[in-house]
Amino acid sequence: MHRNLELIRNETIKVWKKKRFAVIVLILLVLVPVFVYAQMKIAQNSASKFTDWRSELRQRITDNTNALSSDRIPEEWKKWRVALVQQLQYYLDHDVNPNTPNAVRFTNTFLQNAVGLFIPLMVLAVASDIVSSERSGGTIKMLLTRPVRRWRILASKLVTLTLYVSLIIVATAAVSYLVSGLVFGYGGWREPVFVGFRLQGSNMDTSSVHAVPQGVFMLMQLGLVWFSAMTVAVIAFMVSVLVRSTAASLVTMMAAVISGSILANMASSWHSAKYLFNVNLDLSVYLQGSPPPIEGMTLGFSLIVLAVWALAAIGVSFAVFTRQDILA
Amino acid sequence: MGMTTKNETDAGLATGSQVETAQPPHAAKAPDPLMAPGQPRHSGETVLSVEHLSKTIRGRRIIDDISFDVRAGEVYGFLGPNGSGKTTTIRMLVDLIKPTSGRVLVCGEDVSKHPERALRHVGSIVENPEMYGYLTGWENLDLFARMQDGIGEERIAEVARIVRMDERIHDKIKTYSLGMRQRLGIAQALLGSPKLLILDEPTNGLDPKGIKELRAFIRELAGQGMSVFVSSHLLSEIQLLCDRVAIIDGGRIIATGNVHELIAQAEAYTLWLFEDAEAGLALLSQDARVAITTDRDLASIDEAVLSALPGAIATRIRQEDVAGVVASCAEAGVGVLAVQRVVPTLETLFLALTGGDPYAS
Numbered sequence: 001m002h003r004n005l006e007l008i009r010n011e012t013i014k015v016w017k018k019k020r021f022a023v024i025v026l027i028l029l030v031l032v033p034v035f036v037y038a039q040m041k042i043a044q045n046s047a048s049k050f051t052d053w054r055s056e057l058r059q060r061i062t063d064n065t066n067a068l069s070s071d072r073i074p075e076e077w078k079k080w081r082v083a084l085v086q087q088l089q090y091y092l093d094h095d096v097n098p099n100t101p102n103a104v105r106f107t108n109t110f111l112q113n114a115v116g117l118f119i120p121l122m123v124l125a126v127a128s129d130i131v132s133s134e135r136s137g138g139t140i141k142m143l144l145t146r147p148v149r150r151w152r153i154l155a156s157k158l159v160t161l162t163l164y165v166s167l168i169i170v171a172t173a174a175v176s177y178l179v180s181g182l183v184f185g186y187g188g189w190r191e192p193v194f195v196g197f198r199l200q201g202s203n204m205d206t207s208s209v210h211a212v213p214q215g216v217f218m219l220m221q222l223g224l225v226w227f228s229a230m231t232v233a234v235i236a237f238m239v240s241v242l243v244r245s246t247a248a249s250l251v252t253m254m255a256a257v258i259s260g261s262i263l264a265n266m267a268s269s270w271h272s273a274k275y276l277f278n279v280n281l282d283l284s285v286y287l288q289g290s291p292p293p294i295e296g297m298t299l300g301f302s303l304i305v306l307a308v309w310a311l312a313a314i315g316v317s318f319a320v321f322t323r324q325d326i327l328a
Numbered sequence: 329m330g331m332t333t334k335n336e337t338d339a340g341l342a343t344g345s346q347v348e349t350a351q352p353p354h355a356a357k358a359p360d361p362l363m364a365p366g367q368p369r370h371s372g373e374t375v376l377s378v379e380h381l382s383k384t385i386r387g388r389r390i391i392d393d394i395s396f397d398v399r400a401g402e403v404y405g406f407l408g409p410n411g412s413g414k415t416t417t418i419r420m421l422v423d424l425i426k427p428t429s430g431r432v433l434v435c436g437e438d439v440s441k442h443p444e445r446a447l448r449h450v451g452s453i454v455e456n457p458e459m460y461g462y463l464t465g466w467e468n469l470d471l472f473a474r475m476q477d478g479i480g481e482e483r484i485a486e487v488a489r490i491v492r493m494d495e496r497i498h499d500k501i502k503t504y505s506l507g508m509r510q511r512l513g514i515a516q517a518l519l520g521s522p523k524l525l526i527l528d529e530p531t532n533g534l535d536p537k538g539i540k541e542l543r544a545f546i547r548e549l550a551g552q553g554m555s556v557f558v559s560s561h562l563l564s565e566i567q568l569l570c571d572r573v574a575i576i577d578g579g580r581i582i583a584t585g586n587v588h589e590l591i592a593q594a595e596a597y598t599l600w601l602f603e604d605a606e607a608g609l610a611l612l613s614q615d616a617r618v619a620i621t622t623d624r625d626l627a628s629i630d631e632a633v634l635s636a637l638p639g640a641i642a643t644r645i646r647q648e649d650v651a652g653v654v655a656s657c658a659e660a661g662v663g664v665l666a667v668q669r670v671v672p673t674l675e676t677l678f679l680a681l682t683g684g685d686p687y688a689s
Binding site: 013014017327 | 416424443446459463471
């Protein structure tokens, strides 16, 4: 056990000293203010148009309902709008403002938008070279000629990766909360959010809808974001074991993640695509009650698909790493 | 005055370390820092045993039934041209490559089955000493020290001092020269006080001074009971450094044995240079004690030696007969300018063993 902790410490030091995490925090510190500024502009804009959030909400409901009657809008988009309209109506009926500007709201919205692409890309910065860099740098020869079994070394890398993925997600939420708070104020933890919307055909089932405080909503969201980020990380980990070059492993994974978000947007009638890991990454849609990218996908379904992919990736990583010949 | 000296000496003996720090670091040799106590010295114990090792990659037999033993305290050479399978073999010795058949035992432990036990006794540099360039030398050593039991900061400082890297140890590796990286690589290999040190082409990229230092250093390690396994494609290197050698070509061991005995196997030649070459040749041909060598034999003599004696006649002759032949030359009035006995180099031996045809090139 003691030896395992030392190995994990080694791996953590390596990632840290490579300044990977520092770069990620730097990216966040540059990008989050940009989003905060954009959000601030939106808030100012609607404040100048509407005196009251209720009238703004009514306007949005009317706009979206009108759009529904148009024939030019594809069926999938209509479904999405139906869901949105009914959700907004629910908020209006219960006299809850879904768009109060505050740091917690901003962070939640940011996480929702980051889960599909932004967070996976940051995770790849660590995951893609955690094994391949040892091979391209030749240091794997020193690493594997020490009296430690190979699976222990790989396991220490996997634990380290888990630590950094968690750290990245916490850092994303923290930076987003702290920066947006400067503009929107740090409150909003107790404001209610409605969860449990269920889409049944073209109708929204609101029977199981209930309010949770935004703080709790954020925790739920962080959990889902962590799960999807870990899946990406573990698959990247496998690619990093299989591919010698860090660049190749990074590009492969970026292509996979990006093509997933493209596929999800095509909202395809290709149903078997739902078994791909990359269309299942956006777990926050289930929390919001928006329709999933492909019909028939549910939170449970996506969690299982991601878990199967992740476990398979871990299995392949260990099977290959413990047996492969280090030829060059 | 005398009292003070005695006190200092006593204090030094008692604490040891105080005396060391008072001297220049590399001069401190008193408490043997390289080896843990109780290690064997030239005991003849087998440290590394390679048994019928073979490796087939994609249907090609790269290593074919290799066997040899390395004993405690000897410097063992592993000689072969590039591409002969040296590095593949070394990678199998340290569990980087799994053998297709056969096994490698280090201190009786199978490297492939129990690497965590066998590799405890091994320090190695496979090809280049690649370390983490974004870390300092010390951080690198610290990293590898943590992978093994019982290596503390003192040991890290000690190995850094042994390879004389203590001044630059806190600089980043990427600022090191190749020679310094090589030294740090050796420090890394020595960390766990191994019984077997494996060095793959250690003189690559070193300047002549560095090579000389390394040679002395390896000798010193062996003198303290460590077995050193050195691969090289340079025959002179092995000749200068090793006690025994295994010669590999095309994935097969073509000879193993004592370096000097192997050399003795190859015939020695005697070169004759006369004032009058024709008269000399006529005289030698008549002499029963002398056998004139053919052109083909001549090819296995070091070219550098031949070119130093242009026009020399190569012969085979027993050493004790040389004086008599010289005397008879003098009697016949044929002036002898030079007689030189040529010991074959490992290179000529290698050519003979591999059946390489010097006329081909």
